[in-house]
Amino acid sequence: MKRIGLAYALMVVASLGLGACKIDSQSASGSDAGGGDGSTGNAAQKGKDAATSGNDAATSSKDAAISGKDAATGSKDAATADDASTGDDGGTTHMFHVPAGGGKFMFTSSTGIPMTFDFPASAAGKDITITAVDPTTVTFAATAIRDSFSDVIELGPAGTTFATPVKVTVGKGTLMVYDYSDPTKPGDPLLLSADGKSLQLMHFSTLGVVDPAMACNSTSGWIDTAQDQQSCGNSGSATTHRSYGCKAYTFCYIVAADCCVAPGNTNTGCQLGDANLKLTYLRTGSNGGQNTYCDLAGGIGSAPFVQSHTPANFTTGAADEIITLNGSGFTATGSVFVTLDQAIATTFVNSTQVTAIVPMSLRTAVGTLSNIGFVNQAPAAQAACTSAAPGNCDWNNRSNVINVPIQ
8 A cells, every 4th residue: 555654634625637736824823813814824823923934934054844832922832834855756845733621724725625623732742744655656446536535635634533522624515534543444524613613633543535516426406495494494584494415425425414594595505514514324245246345244334324313412410321322233242432442331222323321421511521432342352342351442443533521
């Protein structure tokens, strides 16, 4: 496989051609990190108007990835992107230092798609690298997948994880983002945030951003239903219900999206932040043998997938609470897990639903219980995957993860 051992990648699907990415960087500190329109170039420091150029900020042969210690103005850190350097396949590498309080990294792809990575405070101090590469240098499960991507960006350090999700926003109505921990196997979609304004990224991996109007095998495209009170009755002036469904067999999912928009809205499809936005996925098999890599028997396709959960929040100081996970691929010998690798007492309902006891000891303070998901029994295990026997769990093929606020 080419380049995947070096770092993971981000792929942006659109209908335009591939080219080098244009990177825009701004000051980022706390909640106002990275604000603005992304046009200020390198090293715009918090509290200062001095938009420092790469020539001014570069020291010796080092890039101007300024740490909080070096670039702080007042008590805030400045986050900057470095001068571009050339990667080993001709790609352009940029750097971003996450300041105290978290920060945003923004860029516009060569196809004109604006993207923002909003890093949480828990990522402070991390040095992030972003490299634009040619998608043909990455080995995917099928040529059809490779040909669906126009922009590929490698994110490093490879395998970096985040206790609190990175908020990913994508412009031009792009909603579907697939997460490939191994591009030779099927990916899983990023979940929509609770407020519908971003997608949630928990670790650096291969992300494919799909234009829903171009790459979903849909024959109808987006459908608008005017004055849909049943769907949009609580959405104010957004009274038109917009919906989309497609069988994205190339990506191993059936996809549905809907939202409410104002009458006369001419945007392409639903967009992040639209009223009542929903985005759901149902995993498919090989579609009659056409896409054998989608079969649940092989690779990451054997991993369960969490599509939704209840309750929306946990509470502190209460007795043990029950969480319900809805999705696919659950088995009676698997377990719900928390904090990535702690199995908890689980009740199997069916292959699309499980419940589990979340003990009071995990909810002692207001905050977030992170990295909750489902893991099945390991193929070679002789007994079920349980809280008492986590060694029987197939941790290499666990589900995607969710984060539940504690109030």
